[in-house]
Amino acid sequence: MKIYDIAVVGAGPAGCMAAIQGAKQGKNVILLERNDKIGRKLLLTGNGRCNLTNTSSLKVFLEKFGKRGSFYRDAFSTFSNQNLMEFFKENDLKMKVEEEGRVFPITEKAESVVEVLIKVLNKYGVKIVCNYRLNHLNKSSKIFKLSSKEKELITARKVIIATGGVTYGFTGSTGDGLNMAELLGHNITELKPGGVPLRVREKWIHKLKGVTLMDVGLTIAYGGKKITLPRGNLLLTHFGVSGPVILDMSHDIINLWDEHGDLKLYIDFKPEEQRESLEGELIRDFQNNSKKILKNYLKKHLPNRTIEPILNTISLDPQKQLNQVSKKERLKLQEALKALPLTVTGHLPLDKAMVTCGGVSKKEIDPKTMESKLVSELYFAGEIISGCGGRGGYNLQQAFSTGYVAGCSAAAPEN
Incomplete structure (x- = not known):
């Protein structure tokens, strides 16, 4: 039976890069994918445009x-955003940079990647x-045995698991790799959603x-404490709120929600204005437009x-004239x-x-x-590793x- 130098499980971005780096160094590499083609989940990223990376500094990435x-300091230093863009340029795929440093293929098609x-x-x-859906992985006499119910047994000296997490399950990310890692003795941290909209009661x-809601200020309050989120657009949905800031910060918000229960999210429609200056503006406007109906006046401050x-x-009352609004009511409006x-x-x-x-513990x-610190010659790459980053190409x-590092490490000469 043929023994491969490296078997990579999962042909997403991490697995493909790991396989490439292993083979580049002359190793005999097999790449196993449970779908009928590689990169199925990759095709969905960035709404099909594939937000590959970001031009941010290493500090921002961490x-x-x-x-x-900081766990990723070595990986991001070894194979940086610039290295990744160079890799694609060398293979005739040009990049372009959009707002917030997000990098896309110039074709705007994930298929190109x-x-x-x-x-x-x-x-x-x-x-x-x-x-090839892996359903059993074990190691004996320095050789890994990988088996699938439908396919032949595969043997390899080293294995890289890059099967992703459990999101977009229809693409094959159903947690198989996490189950294998757990059976081999690894601790799997609690799986939680990242980049997910929130439900609100109202x-x-x-x-x-x-x-x-364009460019609003956002604050989360819990247990007498407050956290100011970045400013940004807030999308209202049939169940709650979404939008770039919510998706970026959802993991942290969910952790707070798990710990404290229901949270308060405060929307600031005038983040560039202090309360005092807004109060002065409202007083002046109410005096100068005394006969105007409140509903019509507020078009200046709120989406219709x-x-x-x-x-x-x-x-x-939306139909109230401004000169009929009491001071108490004006202050309530100001606060809203x-x-x-x-x-x-x-x-x-x-x-x-x-x-x-969540995933295989970084420890x-x-x-x-x-x-792996627990099983020699076993490596992990990509989303299977515990934790997640903000949206914008970071993940x-x-x-x-991590795929690059795992592939190079698995191909490195034995000490």
């Missing part, structure tokens, strides 16, 4: 992965086996689905569809413009998330090599970087 982001990976895998002679929000629902929440409260009651389930937060992986870069 911050995007939270408290234990998958085509490059297939081309390079073939160039270095990686054997690709599709429709019914009037649900009726405004599709409305975007939100005006009546917001006024209803503070019991203010600066800190409109919503109640966060939860989030969409894990299968609706963009990324899985059990060597950050310099991606090798794909993590996959390519």
Whole structure:
């Protein structure tokens, strides 16, 4: 029976890069994929445009992965965002940079990225086996045995697991690799959704689905404490709120929700204005436009569809003339413009998330090599590793970087 030098399980970005780097160094590599073609999940990223990476600094990259982001310092330094862009340029795929440093292929098609990976895998002679769903992995006498119910037994000296998390299950990310890792003795941290919209209690929000609140300030309050989120656009949905900031910060918000229960999310419609200056502006406007109807006046401050629902929440008649609004009512309006409260009651389930937060514990992986500290010659790469980053290309870069390191490490000469 043929013994491969390296078997890579999972042909997403991490697995493909690992296989390429292993084969590039002359190793005999087999790449196993449970779907009928590689990169199925990759085709969905960036709404099919594939947000490959980000031009941010190493410092920002580490911050995007939270408290234990420093785990990736070696991986991001070894194979950086610049290295990744160079890899694709060398293979005739140009990049372009959009807002917030997000990097896309110039074709704006994820297929272009998958085509490059297939081309390079073939160039270095990686054997690709599709429709191979691994259901058993064990190691004896320094040889790994990989088996599938339908396919032949495969043997390899080293194994890289890059099967992803449990989001987008229809693409094959159903946690098989996590189960294998657990059976081999690894601790799997709690799986939570990352990049997921939030549910809110207020019914009037649900009726405004599709409305975007542009460039608002956002604050989360819990247990007497407050956290200021970055400013950004807030998308209202039939169940709650979404949008770039919510998706970016959802993992942290969910952790707070798990710990404290329902949270308050305060919306600041005038983040560039202090309360005092807003109060002065309202007083002047109410005096100068005394006969104007409140509902019409507020078009200056709020999206049209939100005006009546917001006024209803503070019991203010939309048809009232400005000169009929009492000081107490004006102050309530001012507070609604600066800190409109919503109640966060939860989030969409894990299968609706963009990324899985949780996986094989980082404590059990060597950050310099991606090798397991518990099972020698076993490596991990990509989303299967515990934790997740913010949206904007950071998670794909993590996959390519950890895949690169795992592939190079698995191909390195024995000491």
